[in-house]
Amino acid sequence: xxxxxxxxxxxxxxxxxxxxxxxxxxxxxxxxxxxxxxxxxxxxxxxxxxxxxxxxxxxxxxxxxxxxxxxxxxxxxxxxxxxxxxxxxxxxxxxxxxxxxxxxxxxxxxxxxxxxxxxxxxxxxxxxxxxxxxxxxxxxxxxxxxxxxxxxxxxxxxxxxxxxxxxxxxxxxxxxxxxxxxxxxxxxxxxxxxxxxxxxxxxxxxxxxxxxxxxxxxxxxxxxxxxxxxxxxxxxxxxxxxxxxxxxxxxxxxxxxxxxxxxxxxxxxxxxxxxxxxxxxxxxxxxxxxxxxxxxxxxxxxxxxxxxxxxxxxxxxxxxxxxxxxxxxxxxxxxxxxxxxxxxxxxxxxxxxxxxxxxxxxxxxxxxxxxxxxxxxxxxxxxxxxxxxxxxxxxxxxxxxxxxxxxxxxxxxxxxxxxxxxxxxxxxxxxxxxxxxxxxxxxxxxxxxxxxxxxxxxxxxxxxxxxxxxxxxxxxxx
Ligand SMILES: *Cc1c(COP(=O)(O)O)cnc(C)c1O
Numbered sequence: 001x002x003x004x005x006x007x008x009x010x011x012x013x014x015x016x017x018x019x020x021x022x023x024x025x026x027x028x029x030x031x032x033x034x035x036x037x038x039x040x041x042x043x044x045x046x047x048x049x050x051x052x053x054x055x056x057x058x059x060x061x062x063x064x065x066x067x068x069x070x071x072x073x074x075x076x077x078x079x080x081x082x083x084x085x086x087x088x089x090x091x092x093x094x095x096x097x098x099x100x101x102x103x104x105x106x107x108x109x110x111x112x113x114x115x116x117x118x119x120x121x122x123x124x125x126x127x128x129x130x131x132x133x134x135x136x137x138x139x140x141x142x143x144x145x146x147x148x149x150x151x152x153x154x155x156x157x158x159x160x161x162x163x164x165x166x167x168x169x170x171x172x173x174x175x176x177x178x179x180x181x182x183x184x185x186x187x188x189x190x191x192x193x194x195x196x197x198x199x200x201x202x203x204x205x206x207x208x209x210x211x212x213x214x215x216x217x218x219x220x221x222x223x224x225x226x227x228x229x230x231x232x233x234x235x236x237x238x239x240x241x242x243x244x245x246x247x248x249x250x251x252x253x254x255x256x257x258x259x260x261x262x263x264x265x266x267x268x269x270x271x272x273x274x275x276x277x278x279x280x281x282x283x284x285x286x287x288x289x290x291x292x293x294x295x296x297x298x299x300x301x302x303x304x305x306x307x308x309x310x311x312x313x314x315x316x317x318x319x320x321x322x323x324x325x326x327x328x329x330x331x332x333x334x335x336x337x338x339x340x341x342x343x344x345x346x347x348x349x350x351x352x353x354x355x356x357x358x359x360x361x362x363x364x365x366x367x368x369x370x371x372x373x374x375x376x377x378x379x380x381x382x383x384x385x386x387x388x389x390x391x392x393x394x395x396x397x398x399x400x401x402x403x404x405x406x407x408x409x410x411x412x413x414x415x416x417x418x419x420x421x422x423x424x425x426x427x428x429x430x431x432x433x434x435x436x437x438x439x440x441x442x443x444x445x446x447x448x449x450x451x452x453x454x455x456x457x458x459x460x461x462x463x464x465x466x467x468x469x470x471x472x473x474x475x476x477x478x
Contacts, residue, residue: 069420072269094322125256126286139264139283140175159208192370215375229259248376251345272335282328350425365443377422398456
C-alpha cells in the first residue's frame with residue numbers, strides 16, 4: 001500500500017520565524033508540551049504542488065460536464081461570487097444587527113433578505129418566505145414543523161400521518177419522522193407518477209399532510225397534482241412541495257398556484273450557490289396564507305424607512321442561528337436580479353430542452369424508464385445492458401475515462417439499474433453531443449467488449465475502489 005499523502009521529511013520547513021524580540025513570557029510548566037506537535041514538515045512548494053495536483057484530479061462543474069440527476073450541478077456564474085465577496089456583505093457580523101445603534105450597513109443586508117423573500121415568494125406563488133433553514137432537508141423539517149403548528153392550533157390532534165410517494169428523495173420521510181409523524185408510502189404507477197387510487201385509499205382524516213416533488217424524482221410532472229391537492233384539502237391535510245430543484249418550472253408554473261401550502265427552495269441547487277461537498281447551503285421555506293403566522297423567527301418587518309427584527313407571536317421559533325446562511329441569500333439575490341423573470345423562464349426552458357435532447361439521442365441505445373415526457377432530467381435503466389454483464393455502475397465508471405462525470409446511478413430506487421441524467425440549462429449543444437456520442441459508444445462496447453467496461457476506469461489515478469474502505473482510509477493508493 002503506497003502512501004500518497006505522506007510528504008513530510010524531517011527538518012524540512014516552509015516558514016521561518018524571526019528571532020524573539022520581546023521578553024519571553026512565563027508559561028506554566030503544566031501547559032508546556034512534552035513532545036513536539038506531530039505536524040507535517042514540508043516546504044511551501046511541496047504544499048502548493050500537492051494541492052494543485054489534487055485539484056486537477058477532481059471533477060467539478062468548472063472543469064467537467066456533471067449530469068448528476070436530482071442534484072442540479074449547474075454552472076454558477078462568477079458574478080454572484082463577486083457580489084457575495086463585496087466587503088459590505090462579507091464583513092458584516094450578525095451581532096451588529098441586534099446592537100441598539102443598528103449599524104446602518106445592516107439595513108442593506110436586511111433589505112436584501114427582505115427583497116429576496118419577496119422574489120422567491122413571487123417565483124413560487126407563496127405568500128411569505130423565511131430564509132432561515134440552511135439545507136433542503138432542514139427546510140423540509142421546518143415545513144413539517146409548520147404543518148404540525150397549524151394542526152395543533154386547529155386542535156387536529158388525531159392527525160399523525162404524512163403521505164409520501166415511493167419516488168421521493170430520502171430526506172422527505174426522514175424530515176417527517178423527525179417532526180414526529182408516521183410516514184405512509186404510496187407507490188408510483190407504471191407511468192412513474194403517483195398512483196391515484198392507492199393515494200385515495202390511504203387518504204384518511206388522520207393524514208396531516210402530503211409531501212410531493214413535482215416534477216418528481218423520475219423527472220416527470222405529476223399531472224394529477226391539482227386533483228391530489230383538492231382531495232388532500234378536503235380532509236384538511238396540507239401539501240408540501242419539495243422544491244429542491246426548481247430548474248424545470250421557474251417562470252412556467254408556481255407551486256402555490258398548483259395548490260401547495262408549504263415548500264422549500266434549495267438556493268444551493270437552483271440559485272447560484274455551488275452544490276455538493278457539504279458546503280454551506282440554504283433551504284428557504286415558503287408558505288401560503290394558512291401557515292404564514294408560524295414561520296420561524298426572527299422576521300423582518302418595515303418600520304418607517306427601515307427594517308426591524310421581531311419574533312411573531314405564533315412563530316415556531318428559531319430554526320438556525322441568526323438569519324441562516326446569509327451569503328447564499330446574496331448569491332441568489334444577485335442571480336435572480338440579473339436574470340429577471342424572462343431569464344429565469346429561459347433557464348427552465350433550456351433545462352427541459354437539454355434533458356429532452358439527451359433523451360431523444362439515447363432512447364434507442366438505452367431503455368427510458370418511463371414513456372411520459374421528461375422534464376429537466378431523464379431516467380434510463382441499464383437492465384438491457386445487464387444481459388451483456390454490464391451494469392449502470394460500469395457505465396458510470398467508464399464515463400470517467402472520457403472526462404465526463406457520471407449521472408446519478410441507483411437512484412431513484414424505484415427503477416432497477418437506474419441512470420438519472422440532468423444536464424442543466426448551462427451546457428452547450430457541443431457538450432451534450434459529446435456526452436451522447438460517448439454514451440452511444442459505450443452501449444456498443446457493452447455488446448462487443450463488456451470486459452473493457454467492467455474494468456473501467458483505466459485512465460484515472462485510481463481504478464475501481466472498495467468504496468467503503470476508500471471513504472475510511474483516505475491516505476492510501478489502492
Ligand atoms: C437535494 C434534494 C433534497 C435535499 O437537499 P439538501 O440540501 O441536500 O438537504 C431534497 N429533495 C430533493 C428532490 C433533492 O434533490
